[in-house]
Amino acid sequence: MAKRKMILDLDTGIDDALAIAYAVGAPDVDLIGIISSYGNVVVPQAADNSLRILELLGATDVPVFLGEPHSSTTEHFDVMAISQQIHGKNGIGEVDLPAPKRAVETQSGVDFLIDAVHQYGADLTLVPTGPLTNLAAALKKAPDIATTIGNVTLMGGALTVPGNVSHFAEANINQDAEAANDVFTSDLNLTMVGLDVTLRTLLTKHETQQWRDLKTTAGAKFADIVDYYIAAYEVTSPDLHGCALHDPLAVGVALDPSFVTTLDLNMFVEAEGVDYGRTIGDPARLNDPTNVTVALTVDKDRYLKTFMTYLTTLFKKN
Ligand code: BDR
Ligand code: CA
Numbered sequence: 275m276a277k278r279k280m281i282l283d284l285d286t287g288i289d290d291a292l293a294i295a296y297a298v299g300a301p302d303v304d305l306i307g308i309i310s311s312y313g314n315v316v317v318p319q320a321a322d323n324s325l326r327i328l329e330l331l332g333a334t335d336v337p338v339f340l341g342e343p344h345s346s347t348t349e350h351f352d353v354m355a356i357s358q359q360i361h362g363k364n365g366i367g368e369v370d371l372p373a374p375k376r377a378v379e380t381q382s383g384v385d386f387l388i389d390a391v392h393q394y395g396a397d398l399t400l401v402p403t404g405p406l407t408n409l410a411a412a413l414k415k416a417p418d419i420a421t422t423i424g425n426v427t428l429m430g431g432a433l434t435v436p437g438n439v440s441h442f443a444e445a446n447i448n449q450d451a452e453a454a455n456d457v458f459t460s461d462l463n464l465t466m467v468g469l470d471v472t473l474r475t476l477l478t479k480h481e482t483q484q485w486r487d488l489k490t491t492a493g494a495k496f497a498d499i500v501d502y503y504i505a506a507y508e509v510t511s512p513d514l515h516g517c518a519l520h521d522p523l524a525v526g527v528a529l530d531p532s533f534v535t536t537l538d539l540n541m542f543v544e545a546e547g548v549d550y551g552r553t554i555g556d557p558a559r560l561n562d563p564t565n566v567t568v569a570l571t572v573d574k575d576r577y578l579k580t581f582m583t584y585l586t587t588l589f590k591k592n
Contacts, residue, residue, distance in 0.1 A: 275302055278303055280306065280401060283387075284402075285310075285404030289403070294333075295585050299588035305333070306337075308336060309386065312407075317343045320365065329372065330492050330496075330592065342383075371495060384411045391416070399425050400423060402446075403429040406450060406454045409457050410452075413456060413457065424463070425465060425528065427464075429468070429521050431444050431553030431568075433570070437551065440550070442551055454545075455543035467569045472520040474572055476519065478517075481582060488586070533576065533577045534570070535570050537568045540556045
């Protein structure tokens with residue numbers, strides 16, 4: 275089976291950790307690297323979490339890189355209280371994982387991305403599930419990558435539902451709306467997996483118990499990590515009756531777009547005012563050829579089945 279080259283760009287909290295597990299467990303992915311972003315945690319913590327999760331999953335051949343520590347319009351980044359509540363202070367549900375044996379790479383995440391696009395071109399897929407700061411920085415440094423990379427499937431934004439940080443803004447876009455606007459209005463072939471679909475794709479303790487029952491280290495640790503996330507959702511979003519599989523859904527859609535129905539649209543991101551962070555159609559380009567494919571509905575049963583097959587098979591071995 276031809277494997278898809280994939281790079282993840284993560285602010286490694288709990289659903290980002292599930293995105294790693296999905297990419298490692300999927301039979302058709304060659305995960306060539308993980309770039310670290312800020313958001314659920316600060317960048318060094320995101321990198322450390324990614325390395326620990328990779329080690330837990332026996333995927334120590336995957337290099338991890340440091341990305342930009344904050345948006346280009348700010349001097350500093352502090353983790354929001356709500357992020358700590360949902361993902362824990364360490365980003366992985368206060369669960370202790372052994373210190374990683376592999377160190378973080380010395381090359382910057384932005385340079386790694388540019389080099390990888392030049393090397394693999396259309397065969398490469400990027401899945402950002404944090405702020406779009408690293409991708410915007412790479413586009414600025416090497417604008418040619420916009421038309422060279424195969425596809426970017428991002429978790430972020432909200433088109434048909436309200437945001438989760440403000441009435442308009444989803445958390446990843448809200449961290450750096452300027453960068454998001456640079457990305458959405460570029461020539462990139464983009465797929466947006468936003469709250470429209472991720473809030474419909476839920477996991478419960480019924481599934482984490484299946485991991486626990488495997489009696490493996492990875493099964494038990496992932497069950498502990500995700501039960502923390504489920505407990506946080508019970509407080510912050512009690513009507514959902516589960517936790518949202520935001521980031522692993524983006525990896526799933528990158529590999530199998532038929533999980534979702536979509537709308538082709540030219541979009542921009544509002545970077546000022548009360549609707550800061552809003553991802554919306556661009557009225558000036560409504561009749562132009564489109565570059566964004568927005569996921570609107572999801573076959574959640576088929577996705578959840580695939581998610582559980584990939585993760586359970588992986589946890590069984592680790
Ligand atoms: C997104 O924000 C982050 O907290 C999650 O990891 C996910 O990527 C959801 O809005
Ligand atoms: Ca994330």
